[in-house]
Amino acid sequence: MNDALTSLLEQAETALARGPWRHFEAVCHATTQRVVEAMTNHRLSEEHFYSVTGYGHNDLGRDALDAIFAHSLQAASALVRPQIVSGTHAISVGLRACLSPGQTMLVVTGPPYDTLEEVIGIRGDSTQSLMAKGIHYQVIDLIEPQGQGTVRLEWSSEETSKIDHADMLYIQRSKGYGLRPTLTEKGMRPLLAALRQANPQALIFVDNCYGEFVEPEEPTAYGADLMAGSLIKNPGGGLAPTGGYLAGRTDLIETCGEVLTCPGVGTHGGYTFNLTRTLLQGLYLAPNVVFNALKGMSLAAYLLEHSAGIRVSPRWDEARGDIIQLLHLGNAQALETVCGVIQAHSPVNSHLTPIASHAPGYDSALIMAGGTFMDGSSVELSADGPLREPYMLFLQGGLVYSHTRWVLQALIPALQGILHNGN
Numbered sequence: 001m002n003d004a005l006t007s008l009l010e011q012a013e014t015a016l017a018r019g020p021w022r023h024f025e026a027v028c029h030a031t032t033q034r035v036v037e038a039m040t041n042h043r044l045s046e047e048h049f050y051s052v053t054g055y056g057h058n059d060l061g062r063d064a065l066d067a068i069f070a071h072s073l074q075a076a077s078a079l080v081r082p083q084i085v086s087g088t089h090a091i092s093v094g095l096r097a098c099l100s101p102g103q104t105m106l107v108v109t110g111p112p113y114d115t116l117e118e119v120i121g122i123r124g125d126s127t128q129s130l131m132a133k134g135i136h137y138q139v140i141d142l143i144e145p146q147g148q149g150t151v152r153l154e155w156s157s158e159e160t161s162k163i164d165h166a167d168m169l170y171i172q173r174s175k176g177y178g179l180r181p182t183l184t185e186k187g188m189r190p191l192l193a194a195l196r197q198a199n200p201q202a203l204i205f206v207d208n209c210y211g212e213f214v215e216p217e218e219p220t221a222y223g224a225d226l227m228a229g230s231l232i233k234n235p236g237g238g239l240a241p242t243g244g245y246l247a248g249r250t251d252l253i254e255t256c257g258e259v260l261t262c263p264g265v266g267t268h269g270g271y272t273f274n275l276t277r278t279l280l281q282g283l284y285l286a287p288n289v290v291f292n293a294l295k296g297m298s299l300a301a302y303l304l305e306h307s308a309g310i311r312v313s314p315r316w317d318e319a320r321g322d323i324i325q326l327l328h329l330g331n332a333q334a335l336e337t338v339c340g341v342i343q344a345h346s347p348v349n350s351h352l353t354p355i356a357s358h359a360p361g362y363d364s365a366l367i368m369a370g371g372t373f374m375d376g377s378s379v380e381l382s383a384d385g386p387l388r389e390p391y392m393l394f395l396q397g398g399l400v401y402s403h404t405r406w407v408l409q410a411l412i413p414a415l416q417g418i419l420h421n422g423n
């Protein structure tokens, strides 16, 4: 490592330790305490770690898993299952459970995450999409594009009318593959309160992917009726090999159970594949993993901006609502270089070279670096971006800060080599 990079790294860590990292650590203290309290309150014990085969009736561990997740995520109930394939599947279950033909889903945070387009029916020709089933879809965008995760609470008459007539108000907390800022608690709280006041009948659903344990409180603590997420992101703590969750009102969780399994079985059946111990240990680690990821992403923001002039979002000292770091790289070569360096410094598959290709559910070609223990896990250090203008890379996760720090030390010289003019 050259002297300039060494001193920049020192400068970065000093500045971060005085500011954002203190906040992240305080959040980690509070959320860890909540998770462990959930376990002590439910008297988690060895007997919960053994799965019941077959129908999975009377699986004490599955019930404990649901209850402990519910408490940890500040919800009345939760449904946590290895049979939930992904975050998209969890969200899809929630949407199906809450919407009937003729009803309207209104997304208030701009176009939703790519994979939801097919679920909703905006893209593709599935006979099973919400729109194919007669559910109406509308979208407005209340996010302040230049804010730090804040929203507009003054609405046009057209927006107000859409909000008034919606049956479900849908909020996507994280930017996903969007260029807009991620919502922070500072934006979410007043948004949820204003939506509730404007339309008390509508159900408020939050796509909570990447948001868990980033801030002191979860959306279900301040007004969301239901939320959903993936276990190969934050709440799996890097240990969950698969799975997803829904958390929220008890009546809605029961209905979600019936959609995931079938009426009559609901939340009360289903084999847990001897995963209960692992999923709970992952939850136990999750706040600390998120803390490590936040430290790593904020270091990335500082170093890439200061050393290579890359525009980053959020900036190192800005509020964070998720564990994603958006990098405005500007060209395909930079995207490939960054992914290549991350891959080469990954614990798994470090000898592979990332090549852009199409993935199911996504519209354009993607390039991904993911030398992860769990395939596709993005709570582990990973990066991906659609190979299209304006060539953004979404860097995320990082179970271990020291690993991310080491990757960044290799990344900066590689990037400086190809970005002559900055951007």
Ligand SMILES: *Cc1c(COP(=O)(O)O)cnc(C)c1O
Binding pocket: 086, 087, 088, 089, 113, 115, 172, 173, 174, 175, 176, 177, 207, 209, 210, 230
């Ligand atoms: C990751 C993500 C999802 C779900 O993605 P999966 O890959 O299906 O787990 C949904 N919404 C957002 C905002 C996400 O970041």
